[in-house]
Amino acid sequence: MIKKLLIVSVLLISVVGYAQGQNQANKYGPYLTNKFFDNWFISAGGGVQVLYGEHDNVASFGKRLTPAVDFSLGKWITPSIGLRGQVAGFSAKGLVANPAARFIEGPSADYPGYYDEKFSFFNIHGDLLWNISSTIGGYKADRIWEFIPFLGVGYAKSWKENVNPTYKEAGASTGIINKIRLSDAVNFNIELRALLVNDRFDGFEIGQGIEEIVSATVGFTYNFAKRGFERYVEPVAPDYSPYTSKISDLEKKIADSDANAKKLASDLAAEKNKKPEVIKSVEYIASPLAIFFPINQSRLTDMDLINLGNFAEAVKKSGKKYKLLGSADKATGSKKINLRLSEQRAKAVYDALVNKFGVNPSQLEIIAKGDENEPFNKPMLNRVVVLEL
Secondary structure: OOOHHHHHHHHHHHHHHHHHOOOOOOOOOOOOOOOOOOOOOEHHHHHHHHEEOOOHHOOOOOEEEEEEEEEEEEEEEOOEEEEEEEEEEEEEEEEOOOOOOOOOOEEOOOOOOOOEEEEEEEEEEEEEEHHHHHHHOOOOOOOOEEEEEEEEEEEEEEEEEEEEEEEEEEEEEEEEEEEOOOOOOOOEEEEEEEEEEEEEOOOOOOOOOEEEEEEEEEEEEEEOOOOOOOOOOOOOOOHHHHHHHHHHHHHHHHHHHHHHHHHHHHHHHHHHHHOOOOOOOOOOOOEEEEEOOOOOOOOHHHHHHHHOOOOOOOHHHHHOOOOEEEOOOOOOOOOOHHHHHHHHHHHHHHHHHHHHOOOOHHHHHEEEEEOOOOOOOOHHHEEEEEOOO
């Protein structure tokens, strides 16, 4: 039994080391390193245990069973590797052939020539947990069953009431946890565990070297939040070139528009500052003017007002009556909306000429026909107010 447990322990250490090396670049990871307070858990279980001492094989297996309890606190470092601390134990019993053994109860009634022994013990140990299911099958938060071997070292104490001395030994633990998921927070556990200690742990030493206590417990684990692991995703640098190109184009258009507006304002100021010429007979006739609008809008721009200012001067001097023909394109909007929009556009031009530039209202006539009057051959050109005789 001892040889088998030692062989299993050595193999488990080797495989854990190999898995840790491979897990750095396997196809199931890597995962983001969790924070200190993430993925902690607490467990409690109860069951039975059996002592393998010098002469315990003489007694039947059932007569050597005693209660077992365990309490654990741990944390998963990665989906495959975890650490925990555990307190386990309760009592153990068996047989010895020497009446000088310290933990004997008296001569055995069932096995003549032997003495019943019984003692209390506990074991505090730290374990390295290896989740084989996550290592082989990849991390899966809702996996129903997981297979978790472990290895650990710690401190063990055995004693019997009113008997001296007590025994305090270093101990090695190894075993397997079968974890069954009930919910994100709760698991059901079936744990098989072996404690390896010095031969004198049961109060009698004959040179065998090691005593073993094998236990089987069932219990529950509560997983504290935050739970689970997130897969690392390589960040992708966003491509802003389409936006920067568009912004550059818009900035150029704004600069061109500002330059054009400044030129128009300068030309207008220059014209206003010219000295009047004496003309014997002058007839003022303003040429037709078109004011274009963006889709679904009727607001005049600064450029529009500059053009209307020039046009207004000619209208006032001519004394003639002009039509303001408001239009909308039939390619967009309903007839009702387009009619209202054409009226709003014509009214905006009318208000600017009368209220801003002082044109006599009697010289202006608003005519709005919505999309029934399209003076040009492109939809965007028919969002317009045409001023003409």
